[in-house]
Amino acid sequence: MATMEYREIGCTDLRVSILGFGAAPLGNAYGETNPEDATRAVHHAIHQGINFFDVSPYYGLTLAEERLGVALKGHRNEVVLMTKCGRYGLDNFDFSAARLHHSIDESLTRLRTDHVDILLAHDIEFGDMQQILEETIPALRKIQQQGKTRYIGVSGLPLGVLKQAVETKLLDVVLSYCRYNLMIQDLDRYLTPVAKKLNVGLINASPLHMGMLTKSGAPDWHPAPQALKKVSHDAFEYCQKLGGSLPEVALRFALDYLPVASTLVGMRSVAEVDRNLKTVASTNDPALLEAVQHVIGSMMNRTWPSGRLENSDALLLGIPQS
Secondary structure (H helix, E strand, O other): OOOOOEEEOOOOOOEEEOEEEEOHHHHOEOEOOOHHHHHHHHHHHHHOOOOEEEOOOOOOOOHHHHHHHHHOOOOHHHOEEEEEEOEEEOOEEOOOHHHHHHHHHHHHHHHOOOOEEEEEEOOHHHOOHHHHHHHHHHHHHHHHHOOOEEEEEEEEOOHHHHHHHHOOOOOOEEEEEOOOEOOEOOHHHHOHHHHHHOOOEEEEEOOOOOOOOOOOOOOOOOOOOHHHHHHHHHHHHHHHHOOOOHHHHHHHHHHOOOOOOEEEEEOOOHHHHHHHHHHHOOOOOHHHHHHHHHHHHHHOOOOOOOOOHHHOHHHHOOOOOO
16 A cells, blocks of 8 residues: 555645545445444554544434544544535525534533534535524634634535635535546636635545446446436446556556545445555556547536535536536
């Protein structure tokens, strides 16, 4: 395995591994996960230099936080721990100040710690943006002042609402998913410049486009249009024909994007940790990368709606939605 690389998160004093441990699978988000396997995976990741762990009460309806808390016993000071608030189910959102204050206390209990390093408002496109800007973000700051989190931020899919939140100049971190990988790179155009200007740390998630860039392809619940799923399947087969592994190419492509401090990948076993660490130690063949991107072709930079209509990128940024 290669020596792990670390990057600073914006203006914070946090240095995180470029490969982050996404803990959603610990909550059975992608099938049943054995708790003992999950604990071994967490310990192995830490031993191999992965120090950034991301979770949420939404993942497994609190199960992921509970299992991660168990796994981190005796290791809490070795990691940068990030959790979220505001989303508690598929359609259960509450971004009010009162709920956020209860939420962090509940998360700290499950995670068996007295503070997290980063607390994010989760999927803010499902909230009223006036409330997010005028109530939610100030509530996060108050939680920070109470010492329950070191830094605060937001997460979501649409870039327009993330840009609005960053422009308040009240955030330390922003997490974007499915907006920078082999299928799409519009993060670089719409969010990276403002995050860089205001020195807000940038985290990228879903480098495999929520499973789309894998052998099994997009799961049934994936919101992408069928045409996008088809071209990702074609890209997988073509990459394999050329002797490459599309998941490895896709992850390495995301890791190479320097404005991002860390790229989060869901992991739930020692084997998955090792597979991702192998990619950290690799480099992409430029010819193979170009060939795969050629297959994606005109389907590049396609996305899908998420959240409230008034928060869509179609309205806020003029980006066509598939």
